[in-house]
Amino acid sequence: MTEKNLVGAIRDTLHEEMAADERIVLLGEDVGVRGGVFKVSEGFLDDFGERRVIDTPLAESGLIGVAIGMAMHGLVPVAEIEFADFIHPAFDQIVSEAARMRYRTAGDWTCPLTIRTPCGGGIHGALYHSQSIEAFYAHVPGLKVVMPSTPADAAGLLRSAIHDPDPVLFLEHKKCYRLVKGEVPDGSERIPLGLADVKRPGRDLTVVTYGYEVHRCMEAAGRLADDDGVEVEIVDVRSLAPLDTETILASVRRTSRAMVVYEDNRTYGAGAEIAATIAEEAMFDLDAPIVRIGGPDIPAMPYAAALEHYFTEPEPDHLYRAMRDLARF
Amino acid sequence: MTKVTESPHEALALTSDDLLGMHRTMLLARLIDEAELRQNRMGRAPFVVPVSGHEGCQVGTAWAMRAGRDIWLPYYRDLAVVLLAGMTPTEIFYGLFSKALDPSSGGRQMPNHWGSRRLGIVSHSSPIATQIPHAAGLAYAAAYRGEDAVAACWFGEGATSEGDWHEGMNFAAIHRVPAIFVCENNEYAISVPQSKQMAVRDVASRAEGYGMPGVVVDGGDVLACYAAMREAHDRARAGDGPTLIECKTYRFLPHTSDDDDKTYRSKAEVEEHRHHDPIDRFTAYLIDHGMIDHEGVKVVHADLKRDVETAIDEAWDAPDPAPETATRHVFEEDAR
Numbered sequence: 054m055t056e057k058n059l060v061g062a063i064r065d066t067l068h069e070e071m072a073a074d075e076r077i078v079l080l081g082e083d084v085g086v087r088g089g090v091f092k093v094s095e096g097f098l099d100d101f102g103e104r105r106v107i108d109t110p111l112a113e114s115g116l117i118g119v120a121i122g123m124a125m126h127g128l129v130p131v132a133e134i135e136f137a138d139f140i141h142p143a144f145d146q147i148v149s150e151a152a153r154m155r156y157r158t159a160g161d162w163t164c165p166l167t168i169r170t171p172c173g174g175g176i177h178g179a180l181y182h183s184q185s186i187e188a189f190y191a192h193v194p195g196l197k198v199v200m201p202s203t204p205a206d207a208a209g210l211l212r213s214a215i216h217d218p219d220p221v222l223f224l225e226h227k228k229c230y231r232l233v234k235g236e237v238p239d240g241s242e243r244i245p246l247g248l249a250d251v252k253r254p255g256r257d258l259t260v261v262t263y264g265y266e267v268h269r270c271m272e273a274a275g276r277l278a279d280d281d282g283v284e285v286e287i288v289d290v291r292s293l294a295p296l297d298t299e300t301i302l303a304s305v306r307r308t309s310r311a312m313v314v315y316e317d318n319r320t321y322g323a324g325a326e327i328a329a330t331i332a333e334e335a336m337f338d339l340d341a342p343i344v345r346i347g348g349p350d351i352p353a354m355p356y357a358a359a360l361e362h363y364f365t366e367p368e369p370d371h372l373y374r375a376m377r378d379l380a381r382f
Numbered sequence: 383m384t385k386v387t388e389s390p391h392e393a394l395a396l397t398s399d400d401l402l403g404m405h406r407t408m409l410l411a412r413l414i415d416e417a418e419l420r421q422n423r424m425g426r427a428p429f430v431v432p433v434s435g436h437e438g439c440q441v442g443t444a445w446a447m448r449a450g451r452d453i454w455l456p457y458y459r460d461l462a463v464v465l466l467a468g469m470t471p472t473e474i475f476y477g478l479f480s481k482a483l484d485p486s487s488g489g490r491q492m493p494n495h496w497g498s499r500r501l502g503i504v505s506h507s508s509p510i511a512t513q514i515p516h517a518a519g520l521a522y523a524a525a526y527r528g529e530d531a532v533a534a535c536w537f538g539e540g541a542t543s544e545g546d547w548h549e550g551m552n553f554a555a556i557h558r559v560p561a562i563f564v565c566e567n568n569e570y571a572i573s574v575p576q577s578k579q580m581a582v583r584d585v586a587s588r589a590e591g592y593g594m595p596g597v598v599v600d601g602g603d604v605l606a607c608y609a610a611m612r613e614a615h616d617r618a619r620a621g622d623g624p625t626l627i628e629c630k631t632y633r634f635l636p637h638t639s640d641d642d643d644k645t646y647r648s649k650a651e652v653e654e655h656r657h658h659d660p661i662d663r664f665t666a667y668l669i670d671h672g673m674i675d676h677e678g679v680k681v682v683h684a685d686l687k688r689d690v691e692t693a694i695d696e697a698w699d700a701p702d703p704a705p706e707t708a709t710r711h712v713f714e715e716d717a718r
Binding site for chain 2: 195
């Protein structure tokens with residue numbers, strides 16, 4: 054085990070995988086000589102050369118399209134979109150091409166492609182460097198969507214994503230990058246895509262969440278245990294598609310209280326699907342209505358500190374209070 | 383006796399077998415086209431994408447490709463291209479009738495959305511020009527793996543307005559990948575004339591903006607198309623990068639069986655182009671050069687017509703996809 058921050062875990066994993074498999078190529082904007090804007094691929098150009106570490110023109114649709122072509126001809130591309138906010142021009146390539154390739158050819162052609170991109174806000178990134186994009190893509194059959202919250206999860210999930218036979222969108226919450234540290238196994242262990250992880254066991258209520266919200270919920274849950282003796286179970290879904298409904302439902306059935314927390318806009322967010330699944334499958338195990346906490350339905354996270362803060366915390370300590378209220382219901 | 387001038391096919395070292403094979407493929411594509419429209423009117427095929435008029439540039443360019451070795455990225459009008467890549471008429475009709483045996487998609491996609499891994503035909507979708515960056519990536523991968531393969535990508539002039547077209551061309555040129563981009567310019571993006579699509583006369587002139595050669599050829603002149611493609615193929619294999627070839631052609635029929643081309647072009651205009659039918663032109667060339675006579679053409683025509691009818695019967699009788707298979711192949715099945 055080695056302690057790393059999340060961005061370091063991604064960097065090391067990618068480096069190890071590339072060193073072990075020449076089919077893996079990295080492509081994206083500024084991934085070469087600059088080493089990526091978050092330094093994920095720092096030094097890769099020297100280690101692997103410019104045929105494997107490709108600085109692309111500023112053209113997201115083309116870069117994903119090129120990566121799809123590579124994936125269809127024996128390479129294992131890892132494409133980086135510099136910020137998730139810039140992925141939208143590639144929506145058609147991801148949804149109409151990568152995600153449908155296997156289906157539209159009845160399994161003849163496949164697209165084993167990983168798309169990594171930093172997402173999420175709270176880092177003064179404003180409207181176009183803070184977005185949550187997971188709901189757009191988790192809606193699409195044929196595409197897997199993953200978001201780790203810890204360095205160990207990032208390493209294990211990234212290995213699985215790279216070797217997955219289907220396209221995977223690998224979302225990296227920027228606020229986790231350097232803030233979140235943890236022990237990472239030294240081996241090349243993979244964490245299967247589609248397995249949730251109970252980050253904190255508890256008997257009184259279940260919080261289902263992912264990304265940076267895992268850490269905010271952990272913090273609030275810790276205080277609630279100290280203050281009121283309420284034990285919150287925190288389920289980190291880790292993978293939005295496929296979604297591990299089994300782990301979620303097992304937890305909810307045990308605690309009889311469910312809360313879903315996500316940073317994305319509340320309406321039609323990924324949390325809506327999770328809440329709907331709990332309502333459909335575990336309604337009669339519940340002692341209280343499902344609580345759903347998402348970001349406000351405003352177009353994006355604004356820049357000014359006060360406005361940005363409002364996005365993740367519209368009312369003071371709202372996660373703590375929502376957990377407490379649900380436990381008391 | 384010394385020859386004063388070489389004929390075009392001699393200059394290209396094409397044999398009479400080559401020429402007759404090209405001619406046969408053009409005719410076959412035309413006959414399939416006509417048969418598909420009959421099937422449409424009979425109510426057996428809801429959707430047909432005609433090829434008529436494009437056979438010259440399709441056969442000319444595709445003849446320079448190596449089936450089983452090169453990578454083919456056709457678009458939906460490229461019936462003659464996929465015939466040369468190795469798709470059989472029966473397979474074409476499996477697709478038309480959306481049968482389980484349709485090699486492109488097992489009846490999932492509309493007809494003419496070609497694909498076959500076995501034949502190296504890369505699957506494409508309906509949104510236009512999405513396959514241009516794929517071609518760049520495939521060619522990059524082929525070169526990376528040290529293969530000798532060339533990726534050729536066909537599209538209409540309408541595709542050249544898309545962002546993906548620009549992005550794919552640009553990447554291909556930067557990395558000098560072994561790719562060829564073939565524009566079948568038929569003057570219309572469904573109903574929108576070229577004058578409303580671009581302010582330049584030739585799509586090929588855009589090649590300069592990417593730093594690759596751009597060539598304009600008469601799409602009705604099969605041998606000119608072949609010559610341009612063969613040069614581009616040689617260039618790609620020599621590591622000298624991609625080429626843009628623009629074939630000036632014309633579509634004799636509506637965009638699809640659901641289109642009414644009378645709303646945007648005159649009958650006189652279409653008739654004028656029919657006077658320059660690439661098949662008639664090539665037939666005349668073959669007769670002039672003593673490769674075939676009128677009687678021979680009739681025999682070939684009759685043979686192919688019979689083949690097409692057999693293919694239709696065979697395909698029509700094949701089973702439909704089983705309804706419950708609709709949920710298959712979303713992800714790798716072992717992994718589910």
